[in-house]
Amino acid sequence: MSVGESSTPLGxxxxxxxxxxxxxxxxxxxxxxxxxxxxxxxxxxSLLLLPALDLRTLGEWLQAPSGAVPMALLIxxxxxxxxxxxxxxxDDYVHDEGNRFALNLVLLFFAAGGGALALFALARIAxxxxx
Amino acid sequence: xxxxxFHRVSGAGLSIVGLAVLTxxxxxxxxxxxxxxxxxxxxxxxxxxxxxxxxxxxFFQHFLSGVRHLVMDTGAGFExxxxxxxxxxxxxxxxxxxxxxxxxxxxxxx
Numbered sequence: 682m683s684v685g686e687s688s689t690p691l692g693x694x695x696x697x698x699x700x701x702x703x704x705x706x707x708x709x710x711x712x713x714x715x716x717x718x719x720x721x722x723x724x725x726x727s728l729l730l731l732p733a734l735d736l737r738t739l740g741e742w743l744q745a746p747s748g749a750v751p752m753a754l755l756i757x758x759x760x761x762x763x764x765x766x767x768x769x770x771x772d773d774y775v776h777d778e779g780n781r782f783a784l785n786l787v788l789l790f791f792a793a794g795g796g797a798l799a800l801f802a803l804a805r806i807a808x809x810x811x812x
Numbered sequence: 813x814x815x816x817x818f819h820r821v822s823g824a825g826l827s828i829v830g831l832a833v834l835t836x837x838x839x840x841x842x843x844x845x846x847x848x849x850x851x852x853x854x855x856x857x858x859x860x861x862x863x864x865x866x867x868x869x870x871f872f873q874h875f876l877s878g879v880r881h882l883v884m885d886t887g888a889g890f891e892x893x894x895x896x897x898x899x900x901x902x903x904x905x906x907x908x909x910x911x912x913x914x915x916x917x918x919x920x921x922x
Binding site for chain 2: 711714715718721725729734736739740743752756759760763764766767770795798799801802803805806
């Protein structure tokens, strides 16, 4: 019997090819987007309001908790949102299953690696290394 | 249609170029005077400026278009006229905000 009128709406959705996942991905994308609205405004406002953009001023800014903590959040949430968004693009346009898997793996590695590098650099600034 | 494509293009641009620039900037800052001088030199030449202005536009476009999508997620704003106006408003506002920010940053207006 085909999936038709006798099934419940949920059953129809399942029968029509739901992968039984994705709801959380969709929701996470929205939640991180709202966080990034705030963090994005924070970054732009900070850069515009700082008296100068030299090494010393920026170092002091990122050594204070009021600079370091939002920046850490921006890195974490930014890379996560980028990964989630790029996955949607890859899943939409790359139809071969093997290529799709490979590309999503590359995306994941770049996001994890880039995010870790950015966080490490921030920690080095915040805890007063070379800067 | 165009609004959706622009949302994806600006999002991909921010993901790849935006995060690369952010990471480079932080790594340069953490490395001290020489790496930071290299970054500011690259950022202030004409090519660097075009990239930064492009990223600013992508940010505002994606930001405003994202708000539009969040509104649409609630089920509002699907009426054709409202929807088109909202999309047009996003395009215009993103360009205006980008121009205003760089006019301010470059000291054209105080």
